[in-house]
Amino acid sequence: MGEHKLLTEHFGTEGLQTLAVYERVGGYQGLREALSRFTPETLIDEVKASGLRGRGGAGFPTGTKWGFLPKDVFPRYLCCNADESEPGCFKDRALIDENPHQLIEGLLIAAYALQVNTAFIYIRGEYHDQRLLLERCVEEARAAGHIGANVLGSGFSCDVIVHGGAGAYICGEETALIDSLEGYRGQPRLKPPFPALKGLYGKPTVVNNVETLSNLPHIVQRGGAWFKQLGTEKSAGTRLFCCSGHINRPGTYEIAMGTPIRELLEEECGGIWKDRSIKAFQPGGGSMQVLLPEHLDLPLDMDAVAQAGSSLGAGAMVFMDETTCMVNVSMRLVDFYHHESCGKCAPCREGTYFESDLMHRLEAGHLTLEELHTLADICDNMNGKCFCPLGDTATWFVMSAFKAFRDEFEAHCGAGACPVRTASAQLVTA
Ligand SMILES: Cc1cc2nc3c(=O)[nH]c(=O)nc-3n(C[C@H](O)[C@H](O)[C@H](O)COP(=O)(O)O)c2cc1C
Incomplete structure (x- = not known):
């Protein structure tokens, strides 16, 4: 087990970001095979058979999600979610930096399976260089006949548009992404209706993560059954x-x-x-x-x-x-969610404000034990009660840390300073 290179196999190859080098290492073969060996229906079945689950966070089975699109409703849209803003997350950036054509190929394969003629790549605002790189690669692929009318002479047509976000974490949530793509302020929409039925411009839409799509050329070329035997029964690949x-x-x-x-x-x-x-x-x-x-x-x-x-x-x-203060980490994460709350619903907008205020006072050692319990109440009033998962997840780390490191949280109360950092400073000096 351990390291297994599939998506990253050619990382580091000089010039891989150009069409010529990507094709030299077998690039766009998956697209050719998808267009020649599969119908859209059999391609969806192959992806179902692969057991591929979304890499954007929720792990929903990709083929099943594709199967939700209503038959005979057109146009439909495909959006690649390259908004990657989760604290600690940078794997989509690596996939774009190192092998952008692999993503574009995966996007085109998905577009063919879904019979989509316009596909978008919605990329995080701060990924400026990556957006320019993707734009260049899309133009290169278009000039070679891989994008546009009659893709590779197959009769299938698909245009690809790269769209830069403005640097808001919430725009990674699929309905906020769609709002933003439509030109509105990115805020989540009520579900149902799910994007598969009513998404971009009110039409059936699939949103898939960069890594999810980058798997597709490999699944097409090596087969769904091959992909499924990599990994575990329910987590393939x-x-x-x-x-x-x-x-x-x-x-x-x-x-x-x-x-x-x-x-x-x-x-x-x-x-x-x-x-x-x-x-x-x-x-x-x-x-x-x-x-x-x-x-x-x-x-x-x-x-x-x-x-x-x-x-x-x-x-x-x-x-x-061992030197980490769990209160400090919780405070920093809560600050992130407070900053990124889109303000649409009160539990998240107000809850993250109060969470942040309490965490700052706790970290500085100025909170009372009684106030510490207010933190749990606030989180309880947010978790499962917000309009979208951003508000729920703003409570998950802090509550799990409070449970696992309760002594540490309580030791901060009335201490006048962070006791863990004081002890850690001594450990580091020693
Ligand atoms: C607040 C929030 C932020 C999200 N950010 C991202 C993101 O940056 N990239 C991503 O692929 N999915 C993100 N998601 C998940 C998407 O809503 C969606 O489930 C995902 O893009 C589906 O792709 P997949 O099926 O390929 O995983 C986010 C969800 C939430 C609630």
């Missing part, structure tokens, strides 16, 4: 994990699903830095619940991590060493 925090080798690693988390930490990331021990980690980015050293033997499997009370989310692993 490989996944890119962007690893950061207190480790020796931060970076993006492609790993077969089912590999123990400990193997990812020790073999790929080089273990915890400075010979320190691990205190906690987040397996799926800023939104996900904290896990503890005893969870390191869990397999990288979406269901196994969910059973342990967290989620692999978008594949962002943040490791924290």
Whole structure:
């Protein structure tokens, strides 16, 4: 198990960002095969058979999602979600930086399966260089006949539009992304109706993550059954994990699903830095619940991590060493959600404000024990009661850390300063 290169196989190849080099390593063969060997229906079946689940966070089966589009309603739209703004997440950026044509090829394969004639890549505002790179690659692919009318002489036509966001985390939520693409302020829409029925411009729409789409050329070429046998029963294929925090080798690693988390930490990331021990980690980015050293033997499997009370989310692993103050980490994450709350619903807009205020006072050692319990009340009034998951997830890390490190949270109350950082400073000096 362990490292398994599929999406990252050609990373580092000089000039891979050009069409010529991408084609030299077998690029666009998947698209050719999709157009010649499959009908849209059989292609959807192949993706269903592969067991591919979305890599954007929720892990919904891709083929099943595609199957929700109503028959005979056109036009339909496809949006690639490249908004990647989850704290700790940078694997989509790596996929675009290193192999942009792989994404474009995957997008075109999905467009053919869904019979979409206009596909969008919605890219995070801060990914300015990546947007320019994608625009250049789209033009290159268009000039070669891979994009536009009569793709590769197949009779299927598809245009691709790269659209830059304005740097709002909420625009990664699929309905807010659609709002933003339509030119409105990006805010989530009420579901149902789901985008599959009523999405962009009121038409059937599929939103898929960069990594999800980048898998498609490989599934077409090697077959759904081959893909399914990589990984575990319910988590097929490989996944890119962007690893950061207190480790020796931060970076993006492609790993077969089912590999123990400990193997990812020790073999790929080089273990915890400075010979320190691990205190906690987040397996799926800023939104996900904290896990503890005893969870390191869990397999990288979406269901196994969910059973342990967290989620692999978008594949962002943040490791924290023994000197980390869990109150400080919680405060910083809460600040992020407070800043990014779109303001549409009161529980999130007001809740993140109060959460942030309490966390700042707690971290500075100025909160009373009674006020600490207000924090739990506030989170309870948000979780499951917000308009979209942003508000729910603004409570997940802090509440899980409060539960797992209750002594640490309580020790801050009335301490006048952060007791963990004071103790850590002594440890570091020693
Ligand atoms: C607040 C919020 C932010 C999100 N940000 C992203 C993102 O940056 N990229 C992404 O692919 N999905 C993001 N999602 C999930 C999307 O709504 C959607 O589920 C995903 O793009 C579907 O793609 P997939 O089926 O390929 O995973 C976000 C969800 C929420 C609630």
